[in-house]
Amino acid sequence: EAEVAQSPRYKITEKSQAVAFWCDPISGHATLYWYRQILGQGPELLVQFQDESVVDDSQLPKDRFSAERLKGVDSTLKIQPAELGDSAMYLCASSPTGTGGETQYFGPGTRLLVL
Amino acid sequence: DQQVKQNSPSLSVQEGRISILNCDYTNSMFDYFLWYKKYPAEGPTFLISISSIKDKNEDGRFTVFLNKSAKHLSLHIVPSQPGDSAVYFCAASDRSNTGKLIFGQGTTLQVKP
Numbered sequence: 001e002a003e004v005a006q007s008p009r010y011k012i013t014e015k016s017q018a019v020a021f022w023c024d025p026i027s028g029h030a031t032l033y034w035y036r037q038i039l040g041q042g043p044e045l046l047v048q049f050q051d052e053s054v055v056d057d058s059q060l061p062k063d064r065f066s067a068e069r070l071k072g073v074d075s076t077l078k079i080q081p082a083e084l085g086d087s088a089m090y091l092c093a094s095s096p097t098g099t100g101g102e103t104q105y106f107g108p109g110t111r112l113l114v115l
Numbered sequence: 116d117q118q119v120k121q122n123s124p125s126l127s128v129q130e131g132r133i134s135i136l137n138c139d140y141t142n143s144m145f146d147y148f149l150w151y152k153k154y155p156a157e158g159p160t161f162l163i164s165i166s167s168i169k170d171k172n173e174d175g176r177f178t179v180f181l182n183k184s185a186k187h188l189s190l191h192i193v194p195s196q197p198g199d200s201a202v203y204f205c206a207a208s209d210r211s212n213t214g215k216l217i218f219g220q221g222t223t224l225q226v227k228p
């Protein structure tokens with residue numbers, strides 16, 4: 001069964017350092033999402049891509065976060081500089097077309113700890 | 116403004132009994148609802164969904180009920196099994212929009228043997 005791949009699974013960094021997360025969606029899925037999940041809360045959308053274009057990045061802290069999906073396949077989410085409050089699970093999801101009413105499939109996530 | 120709320124942080128049930136997880140929403144534009152299950156250190160796994168044109172959807176031991184007038188949905192698990200112990204998230208989307216999912220805070224279900 002096809003799965004969403006993410007790496008690394010765990011990342012420990014010091015504040016003010018740069019970190020990057022990678023996601024490879026299910027093959028053929030046009031839409032890719034990055035979510036952040038803080039402990040005790042539900043996932044919150046950071047950015048949504050349709051192919052290589054950003055559809056929604058309204059909740060992305062653009063002063064420190066950036067995301068790209070250059071060839072419309074895999075994607076990278078970067079944080080620079082990392083802050084203590086960025087400690088969370090970063091989840092990537094994909095769906096076939098990105099239209100409403102469609103199931104999103106999640107990867108295993110990257111657990112980030114900022115010291 | 117929490118558009119999707121799961122007001123019970125945790126639920127404990129005995130194996131074989133019914134588990135009922137609840138979810139409320141405020142945005143009347145939401146017309147597609149999903150339930151995800153999440154184990155520690157893993158990503159959410161899709162369980163079951165329901166469109167607003169239905170009031171019930173069933174898949175094996177899992178049934179989701181939707182009450183649009185009350186803006187309320189619930190997930191029933193019958194019979195509950197110890198392997199069902201996990202965090203359950205409900206999520207909602209507006210199909211006329213981008214497909215963005217709005218998640219509740221989650222409910223931790225513990226099924227005791």
